[in-house]
Amino acid sequence: EPEVTQTPSHQVTQMGQEVILRCVPISNHLYFYWYRQILGQKVEFLVSFYNNEISEKSEIFDDQFSVERPDGSNFTLKIRSTKLEDSAMYFCASSALAGGPQETQYFGPGTRLLVL
């Protein structure tokens, strides 16, 4: 069964460093998402991406964050200058059709980011 994959599974970085989290969505999917979960808190929406542009972003997704689909398979989240509060589990998700919010989002296993 096709699945969303994410690399790395764990990342440790120093405050102020740039990190890139990578995701390979399911191959025929059209919508891509990033969510994050700070330890002990809810899973929060960051950004959605469709047709090579951001379709929606949350207040969390400020200028320090960017997303890119550099080729036909990868979807990346870049954090330019990490802060301690960026420490979280980051989930990538994808959905099959631009059919609206009832479409199932399929999630990857997550990247646990620790900023020291």
Added chain:
Amino acid sequence: AQSVTQLGSHVSVSEGALVLLRCNYSSSVPPYLFWYVQYPNQGLQLLLKYTSAATLVKGINGFEAEFKKSETSFHLTKPSAHMSDAAEYFCAVTGEAAGNKLTFGGGTRVLVKP
């Protein structure tokens, strides 16, 4: 704006007993509701979803949930717990005015006792 409340961050059940996980939502538009499960070191996996068809929704692994608009609830049940049901369960909501973003509850961790 939308929100989800899951009552109980931890639930302990005996093997063979009923599993009941509570989810209440708030939404200004007709909601679409989802239950996801997360096993250790894995991603969120869809259990079931409500998208305005039948109010009683059956999902994988014997789970089902009932949408009750009057109670703004979407509780998840399974008649007989199995050891393999030990995981964390997340309720989420979205709607036509919310774009495609999911708003999640805080999650409920289920422990199954032999």
